Amino acid sequence: MAVLITGGARSGKSSFAEQYAxxxxxxxxxxxxxxxxDEEMRERIGLHRKQREEGSFRWQTIxxxxxxxxxxxxxxxxxxxxxxxxxxAPVVLVDCLTLWxxxxxxxxxxxxxxxxxxxxxxxxxxxxxxxxxxxLVTNEVGSGIVPAxxxxxxxxxxxxxxxxxxxxxADRTFxxxxxxxxxxxxxxxxxxxx
Numbered sequence: 597m598a599v600l601i602t603g604g605a606r607s608g609k610s611s612f613a614e615q616y617a618x619x620x621x622x623x624x625x626x627x628x629x630x631x632x633x634d635e636e637m638r639e640r641i642g643l644h645r646k647q648r649e650e651g652s653f654r655w656q657t658i659x660x661x662x663x664x665x666x667x668x669x670x671x672x673x674x675x676x677x678x679x680x681x682x683x684x685a686p687v688v689l690v691d692c693l694t695l696w697x698x699x700x701x702x703x704x705x706x707x708x709x710x711x712x713x714x715x716x717x718x719x720x721x722x723x724x725x726x727x728x729x730x731x732l733v734t735n736e737v738g739s740g741i742v743p744a745x746x747x748x749x750x751x752x753x754x755x756x757x758x759x760x761x762x763x764x765x766a767d768r769t770f771x772x773x774x775x776x777x778x779x780x781x782x783x784x785x786x787x788x789x790x
Contacts, residue, residue, distance in 0.1 A: 598723050600762050602736045603772035610691050612770065612777045613731045614653065620729040621687040623654040625671060629696040631661045656686075661699045664690065665715075665722040672726050685728040693719075693734035693762070694755050701751055709750075716758045724765045734759050736771070 599616070603609040617624045626648060632638045648655045660667045668688070675685050690696075697716070704711045723730065738756045743749050763769045768781045 597728070598726065598730045598732060598762070598766045600732050600734065600759070600766040600769040601772060601777075602734045602759060602763075602769070604736055604739070607772045608775035608777075609733050609770075609772040611775075612772050613689055613691065613733050614651075617687045617689050617729075617731055618653045620731075621684065624656070624687040624689055626655040626657045627664065627667060627688065627690045628657060628659050629661055629664065629690065629692060629699065630659075631695070631699050661696070662703060664696050665718040668719075668722040668726050668730075672722075672728070675728050679728075687729040687731065688726070689731045689733070691733040693732055693758065694737065697755055697758060698751065701747070701754065705747070712754055716754070716761065719758075720761045720765065723762060732762060732766070734762070 601609050601613045601616075628641070628644065630637065630641055630644075632641060645657065648657060658667060668690075671688060679685055696719075700715050701712055704715070723732065735755065736759070737752050743752055763780075766781075768779065770777045771780050772778070
């Protein structure tokens with residue numbers, strides 16, 4: 597069961613995802629995609645680690661900046677085996693897809709655009725094949741100004757396409773605005789309804 601949780605920066609989407617995770621399982625796997633690029637980011641990551649460790653929910657943290665599709669496939673295999681033995685599947689929370697996309701874009705910046713699309717397609721396939729509780733946090737970046745530089749526009753467009761692809765296969769999609777989650781899946785309209 598894949599759930600996409602989107603919203604702007606500091607909208608409360610990560611907090612909502614963590615609270616949602618606690619409703620789905622008694623333990624979880626937290627896949628953190630942030631890369632330490634500077635001292636401020638190091639402090640942010642350290643604070644998030646500390647908050648997870650001190651919280652009441654049991655998290656196993658995996659830090660994965662690039663090989664996210666492979667990580668999900670590996671977790672699926674491990675969870676398949678655990679469930680066969682009678683164990684309950686943990687919830688997996690990926691925070692966040694747009695940081696992963698940034699890392700991937702920068703890693704393949706000098707390669708053809710198709711390479712980034714292939715990485716996103718592999719991730720979408722891994723998400724589609726993951727049948728256990730999976731929460732995916734992403735940023736809604738296309739609602740602001742058009743970036744003034746080419747790499748920024750490439751990122752904005754790629755994030756929009758990625759979010760659309762994942763929303764299409766997700767069981768539910770939430771938009772968090774000012775700390776308020778809105779279930780987009782329940783209020784979505786199809787062209788047939790118009």
